[in-house]
Amino acid sequence: MEKSSALRTGNISQSWHDQVFDIVNIIIMIALFALFVWPLLFVFSASFSDPNAVWNGKMWGIPVGFNVECYKTILKYKNKIP
């Protein structure tokens, strides 16, 4: 897919249609990006956070009361991990 030089350098100016399209597109994609990342980040941070903070809604994405207790608990169940 080789773009010609005029198109690549943007010498053809965009119409207002295209500018509106781009802006709407970027807004949608930023929203989607957040929608994809945030739940994953939430789960990841929740695993490092103080359980009480998570249950009380204090934790919104960045670990609160950092600890690794849950990982220690998992590793204690040695016979349950095949």
Added chain:
Amino acid sequence: MPASFSCMSFTIEKGREFMQALTDTTYTEKAGKRKNCFYRLGKDMKKNPILYLMILPVVAYYIIFHYVPMYGIQIAFKDFVPKLGFLGSPWVGLDHFTRFFSGYNFKNLLRNTLEISVYGLLVGFPIPILFALLLNYLPGKWFQKSVQMVSYAPNFISTVVMCGMITIFLAPDTGIINQLVKALGGKPVAFLSVPEFFKSIYVWTGVWQGMGFSSIIYISALSGVDYQIHEAAIIDGATKLQRILNIDIPSIAPTMIILLILSLGSIMGVGFEKIYLLQNPLNMSASDVISTYVYRVGLIDSDYSYSTAIGLFNSVINAFLLIIVNSVAKRFTSTSLW
């Protein structure tokens, strides 16, 4: 370059052979002495033994794991007693089918199954296409790539973990969605215990999980569109929206149709795991589908014949749908599976 030369002569030879074979068959067809398919298969096997050796594992897999177990279908028409075995159990004809069709929850099961899958199809089919199209026009390579990578991530979460996440997020008091509702001054809702919400929860979490991954095929189809067409359109003053409507969508239409046929073929087979994991007694009226019913009746209540009959009914409907949709697609669009 001897290697490429020999390769070329090899292809020429193959081509000649192919042409020869072509004229052979047309000749025999004309003569009205077309040999039967087994004879031709044997002849072809002698000609290309390696190719047939390569396909052997696949054929063996289908025979062993898909066709041989089909002999168990007979218990749908029998009163299966494990002690007597498949062959020894007495025949009962279509009793299990009539029992299912006249059952008190047949209507509810069928309605839930169809509603969930049609809802899922209406939402889950166009969204990956729209996502791929928008992604394709996103300015900035870096941003485009990162959105794409991030959209794949949910696909790799297993169903069990996904359902755990859904349950935690939607928990009545402590869930993050209800924290948000409370922060905005609303009243917390126990989402998973309200039957009306179940289908939307199921479908939209499915979209969240699958849209990035199912858009891959469209993204690759879009990258195959000849840029010269776009260039000509740009020079003629087409906006991006017009390019999407008049160039991109017609170019990826065959891919869309094939995927639509495939997804319509499984419209009765709503995924078992996720529904079963999200089910609870409170949302049962909206979440009980044929596959979970088969599981409950067949494996928990050990009514093997009855559950086989339901499963068979389901598969037959799916097969018919696939055939119908395929023939419709063949007739109107010239794109079809076979």
